[in-house]
Amino acid sequence: ASNIDWWRGATIYQIYPRSLMDSNNDGIGDLPGIISKLDYIASLGVDAIWISPCFKSPMKDFGYDISDYRAIDPIFGDIDDFDQLIEKAHALGLKVMIDQVLSHTSDQHKWFAESRQDKINPKADWYVWADPKPCGAPPNNWLSIFGGPAWQWDSRRRQYYLHNFLTSQPDLNFHNPEVQQAVLDNIEFWLQKGVDGLRLDAITFCFHDQQLRDNPAKPENERAGRGFSEDNPYAYQYHYYNNDRPENIVFIEHLRALLNRYPGSVSLGEIASEDSLATMAEYTKGNNRLHMTYSFELLTPDFSVEYVRNTVETLENSLGDGWPCWAVGNHDVSRVVSRWAGNANSEAFSKMVTAMLCSLRGSVCLYQGEELGLCESEVPYEALQDPYGIEFWPTFKGRDGCRTPMPWHDDCVNGGFTKGKPWLPVSPAHLTKSVKNQERVTNSVLNTYRQFMKWRKEQPALVTGALEFLPISNEVLVLKRKSACGQQVLACFNFTNSNKQLDLGELSVVKNITPSNFEHSSIEFNEVSLKPFGVFFGLL
Ligand code: TEU
Ligand code: CA
Secondary structure: OOHHHOOOOOEEEEEOHHHHOOOOOOOOOOHHHHHHOHHHHHHOOOOEEEEOOOEEOOOOOOOOOOOEEEEEOOOOOOHHHHHHHHHHHHHOOOEEEEEEEOOEOOOOOHHHHHHOOOOOOOOOOOEOEEOOOOOOOOOOOOEOOOOOEOEEEEOOOOEEEEOOOOOOOOEEOOOOHHHHHHHHHHHHHHHHOOOOEEEEEOHHHOOOOOOOOOOOEOOHHHOOOOOOOOOOHHHHEOOOOOOOOOHHHHHHHHHHHHHHOOOOOEEEEEOOOOOHHHHHHHHHOOOOOOOEEEOOOOOOOOOOHHHHHHHHHHHHHHHOOOOEEEOOOOOOOOOHHHHHHOOOOHHHHHHHHHHHHOOOOOEEEEEOOHHHOOOOOOOOHHHOOOHHHHHHOOOOOOOHHHOOOOOOOOOOHHHHOOOOOOOOOOOHHHHOOOHHHHHOOOOOHHHHHHHHHHHHHOOHHHHHOEEEEOOOOOOEEEEEEEOOOOOEEEEEEEOOOOOEEEEOOOOOOOEEOOOOOOOOOEEEOOEEEEOOOOEEEEEO
């Protein structure tokens, strides 16, 4: 890939800044902490970092509620730290992507303070305001993802405002062209600082139906939501009218035109919509929309050869020339080792799942801690921080279990993350998996991850090659990648925790190229032998 196309097939390491490394012992990770760990991150062999929001915020949703889009929150550092971070990352060959939360601001943003004053101020129409129904009820049945109605009464304006997320996250009114321009200006501020890309938070939520029509109810058999608590009524509706509006596309095209003025800068849209596969295709179609869309499909509880194959195939078929980005974990869902493997044989599983993810066509986001094979942390109710978890406890325990601090050294207090009181407890189960411990072991999850990332870069078929699944087993995922220059790689991933034999039939493997740190797999007379959660790579 040429330099400007660096993002195709790239591996992007997601940093949750509160939990990577605390430099000043106030218990919260920060930018100097990230800077001190950039050498470590570069040693993983990833291409880029994506930093979850580090902008000024009252932290009601831990940074996803922004009160000043051009300032770093003092808890994380200042703008000089940010400049240094970019400089050092670039020197290490890492691209830097920032998180942009456009659909809503914090209620502490000065735009909202102005907008809520009255109905005639210059920003009166910057948010989504609506009169109550004659009985005083909210204007329609829209719901907040985090519980309760999507409307909050404002006693000063004597109107309701829309919030798809927390009441402290009022939705901007993107139908107003001034709002669009203000948002693009803020983005340009960061592009001028040299960031290489944007992860666009909840990008399908920017626009709402101006007629404020009620969302239709969902039949019971369609309610299985991703990450939603069963008792979250949000899962009981379709959301045609509060998000995923056609107007989104036009805005995306403006955004792309801005990015095109900064060659090499990319956009990765988080597509959390009902019909996400079709939406992903729409959002990446042609060369004038998003570069990549972030899929939720592997963040679900579903884990089987059939599920992964069908999901990826369906997306590939609908995507056309669009480019997907895959992830099996992030700061919103439980850790993949726990979610998909119930913590069984977690080391072998972690190695396999990373190799599998990085063998799909597209780019990938790897969440901090996955390189250590971390399991979901048990966070007791008293220590909960996530408002979403507090709302729906205990049917949904929230998102704190995947947000606990990184374990660096198991012989230091709090795993070496902080000498203060960490904002979330360091999981005792994570200590033996600390970076320091794993660095000592040749075939640890960490060292396997490093070896694999380095090796993958040398296999053009795995970086940008075409993908084809071979439906020869329901227990082993088998796929083929073929690069433009003709390299053909066969990859097999054992999705079970037991030994598997696989007959490759007509296929002839020229060479076993499986990196040495994986559990040993072998091939004899076209029969591949895989260890529990084992992997096999062969040249065709
Ligand atoms: O998430 C968008 C989103 O749709 C989430 O509600 C997701 O479905 C949920 O968290 C799954 O458990 C983004 C961010 O990733 C999330 O952390 C923020 O809370 C949210 O936007 C609001 O900004
Ligand atoms: Ca700190």
